[in-house]
Amino acid sequence: MDLAHIHLLLNHFPTIGYIIGGGLFLLSLISKSDDLKRASLVILLGISLITIPAYMSGNGAQDAIKSLPGVSKSLIEAHEGAALVGFGFMEVTGAFAWLGLWQFRRLARVPSWNLAIILVLTVVSLGLMTRASNMGGEIRHAEIRAGQETTPGSGIPDPQPDPALARTVGAFVTDTRWMWPTCETLHFIGLSLLLGVVLLVDLRVLGVLKGVSFAALHRLLPLAAIGFGVNVTTGVLFFVGIPGQYIHNASFYWKVALVMLAGLNALYFTVLEEPWALGPKEDAPLTAKIAAVSAMVLWIGVLYCGSMLPFLGNAF
Numbered sequence: 001m002d003l004a005h006i007h008l009l010l011n012h013f014p015t016i017g018y019i020i021g022g023g024l025f026l027l028s029l030i031s032k033s034d035d036l037k038r039a040s041l042v043i044l045l046g047i048s049l050i051t052i053p054a055y056m057s058g059n060g061a062q063d064a065i066k067s068l069p070g071v072s073k074s075l076i077e078a079h080e081g082a083a084l085v086g087f088g089f090m091e092v093t094g095a096f097a098w099l100g101l102w103q104f105r106r107l108a109r110v111p112s113w114n115l116a117i118i119l120v121l122t123v124v125s126l127g128l129m130t131r132a133s134n135m136g137g138e139i140r141h142a143e144i145r146a147g148q149e150t151t152p153g154s155g156i157p158d159p160q161p162d163p164a165l166a167r168t169v170g171a172f173v174t175d176t177r178w179m180w181p182t183c184e185t186l187h188f189i190g191l192s193l194l195l196g197v198v199l200l201v202d203l204r205v206l207g208v209l210k211g212v213s214f215a216a217l218h219r220l221l222p223l224a225a226i227g228f229g230v231n232v233t234t235g236v237l238f239f240v241g242i243p244g245q246y247i248h249n250a251s252f253y254w255k256v257a258l259v260m261l262a263g264l265n266a267l268y269f270t271v272l273e274e275p276w277a278l279g280p281k282e283d284a285p286l287t288a289k290i291a292a293v294s295a296m297v298l299w300i301g302v303l304y305c306g307s308m309l310p311f312l313g314n315a316f
């Protein structure tokens with residue numbers, strides 16, 4: 001199985017997932033059901049996470065099929081650009097969905113301003129991603145392309161005009177002197193924020209800092225979420241800048257896989273009540289302790305694989 005297969009496996013998750021998650025979210029607003037609201041926010045957040053490998057596997061698919069007869073570079077780049085825009089909107093939607101879940105625990109409801117933002121962003125993201133997916137289908141399905149000119153010699157119609165947005169962003173990241181070092185610095189700050197909060201929560205769950213209440217720690221979670229958001233953004237900018245140095249890099253695959261698992265682990269602390277219902281001096285339940293140890297192992301794994309990109313893989 002190569003990256004083209006992984007892309008074909010993952011690339012329908014964003015649109016189908018958002019149709020299901022968005023539909024349930026709308027239903028929860030109409031029926032005023034809090035349980036349905038929470039379930040739909042979990043789906044929107046989970047799909048936003050899966051969209052990260054879905055996006056990244058696309059460049060691997062490009063590498064696998066770019067020299068096949070009849071495959072048009074400009075069609076692929078137009079699809080890549082459209083996917084980047086849809087991806088950006090889906091990640092922002094996921095961030096607001098996470099905020100909604102956090103607000104549920106803290107305020108026992110999601111404020112109406114956030115519900116409105118999630119609804120609008122879900123509809124816009126779904127529209128943009130459906131357009132990107134349709135363009136992805138056109139790469140190998142001549143029968144769904146219509147009314148376009150043909151690349152001389154190939155028999156393949158090109159999109160008119162060719163925006164190639166992702167390549168423009170990529171060139172900006174690599175060709176602007178301050179851009180890569182700035183992203184590296186922000187990536188490090190994001191990581192410190194995220195790991196700082198994760199370690200505090202995990203150590204408390206394991207019985208260290210017993211005087212601190214879980215309610216106090218719960219207030220710090222948005223800082224971890226901001227750190228995660230900064231790192232997804234800067235990480236994607238690195239990837240869009242030089243996809244070639246990551247798509248054949250084993251360390252990179254492990255890193256993305258571990259980020260996905262750590263995201264699942266974070267859902268436990270975001271959605272479930274049990275670790276947060278405890279006061280100072282109280283002991284956390286065993287499931288929370290298992291989640292805490294696995295969070296530490298996963299995030300240290302992410303750190304390790306990130307540092308090993310040039311050594312175990314071929315980056316830089």
Ligand code: HEM
Nearest residue numbers: 004011014054055058059061062080083133136137139140
């Ligand atoms: C989350 C973002 C993305 C989504 C939702 C997406 C979706 C899709 C879809 C639906 C297809 C058509 C599959 C089919 O023919 O059945 C496709 C194909 C393709 N996509 Fe993407 N895509 C994304 C990102 C990317 C990126 C960043 C690239 C990089 C250039 C890319 C490159 C390709 C290529 C080369 C194909 C043709 C694969 C083949 O037919 O073997 N995609 N994509």
